[in-house]
Amino acid sequence: MLAPIIAIPADIRHLDKADWHAAQTQYVNAAVKVAKVIPLIVPALEDGHDLDAVLDRVDGVLISGSASNVHPSLYGKVATEADGPFDPARDATSLPLIRKAIERGIPLLAICRGLQELNVALGGTLASEIQEQPGIWDHRKPPVDSRDEMYAIRQPVFVQEGSCIARHLGLAGEVQVNSLHRQAIAETAPRLQVEATAADGTIEAVSVIDAKGFAVGVQWHPEYWAETDSPSRALFEAFGEAVRAYAARR
Numbered sequence: 639m640l641a642p643i644i645a646i647p648a649d650i651r652h653l654d655k656a657d658w659h660a661a662q663t664q665y666v667n668a669a670v671k672v673a674k675v676i677p678l679i680v681p682a683l684e685d686g687h688d689l690d691a692v693l694d695r696v697d698g699v700l701i702s703g704s705a706s707n708v709h710p711s712l713y714g715k716v717a718t719e720a721d722g723p724f725d726p727a728r729d730a731t732s733l734p735l736i737r738k739a740i741e742r743g744i745p746l747l748a749i750c751r752g753l754q755e756l757n758v759a760l761g762g763t764l765a766s767e768i769q770e771q772p773g774i775w776d777h778r779k780p781p782v783d784s785r786d787e788m789y790a791i792r793q794p795v796f797v798q799e800g801s802c803i804a805r806h807l808g809l810a811g812e813v814q815v816n817s818l819h820r821q822a823i824a825e826t827a828p829r830l831q832v833e834a835t836a837a838d839g840t841i842e843a844v845s846v847i848d849a850k851g852f853a854v855g856v857q858w859h860p861e862y863w864a865e866t867d868s869p870s871r872a873l874f875e876a877f878g879e880a881v882r883a884y885a886a887r888r
C-alpha cells in the first residue's frame with residue numbers, strides 16, 4: 639500500500655525579501671519517520687482556496703505550531719499589537735480546514751497553535767500572555783539559542799484516565815512535556831473535551847466530542863522528540879494508524 643498523505647497548512651514567512659509558504663522540518667520528520675505518512679504542505683491563502691479539493695486527496699491533517707497567533711477578531715476580541723505577530727493567511731486556511739476535516743472524519747492532530755486554532759474554529763476563545771495571570775506559570779519558549787534546549791521536556795501535565803489522548807499516548811496521569819506558548823484556551827469550544835491540564839490549570843490537551851475518528855489537540859510539541867520520547871512517539875504512531883485506516887476506507 640502506498641504511504642498515505644496528510645495535509646500540513648503552511649505559515650507565511652518572510653525570507654530573502656519574499657514571502658514563503660513554510661512548515662518546520664520537525665513536523666515533516668515526525669510525520670515521515672514516526673507516523674510513516676507523506677506530508678503535503680498546503681499553501682496559506684487568505685482567499686481563493688479550494689480546501690475540499692485538498693481534503694479529497696489526503697488521509698489526515700496535521701496542524702502545526704507557529705510563533706504567530708490566531709487573530710483575535712476570529713474569537714470576538716479587538717486585536718492589539720501585543721496580540722501579534724499575526725498570520726491571516728494561515729488563519730484563513732487552517733480554521734476552515736479543521737472544520738472540514740472534523741466534518742469528514744479525516745484524522746486530525748493539532749499541535750500548539752494548532753490546538754488554539756482547533757478551539758477557535760469550533761467557537762472557543764484564547765487568552766494571551768497567560769504568564770501574566772496570577773498563579774500561571776511561564777509556558778513561553780525558553781530564551782535559549784539551541785532548539786533542543788528550546789523544546790526541552792520540562793513540565794508535567796496530567797492526562798485524564800480513559801481519555802482519547804490517554805489512549806493515543808499509551809498512558810494517563812502525569813506525563814512530562816515541553817512548553818513554548820504564551821497563549822492558551824480561555825473558553826473551551828462546546829465541542830471540545832479537556833483531556834489534560836498543567837498543574838496551574840492551563841489546558842494542555844483536548845479531543846473533539848463525538849468525532850468520527852482521531853481528532854485531538856495538544857498544547858505541547860510531541861513532534862520535536864517523536865523518535866525518542868515514548869509518549870510523543872506513541873501519539874504520532876496512533877495518528878499514523880488512524881491515517882492508514884482512513885486511507886484504506888477511502
Ligand SMILES: N[C@@H](CCC(=O)NCCCC(=O)O)C(=O)O
Binds near residue numbers: 705706779820
Ligand atoms: N503563538 C502561539 C502558539 C505557540 C506555538 O505554536 N509555539 C511554537 C513555537 C514555534 C517557534 O517559535 O519555533 C502561542 O504563543 O501561544
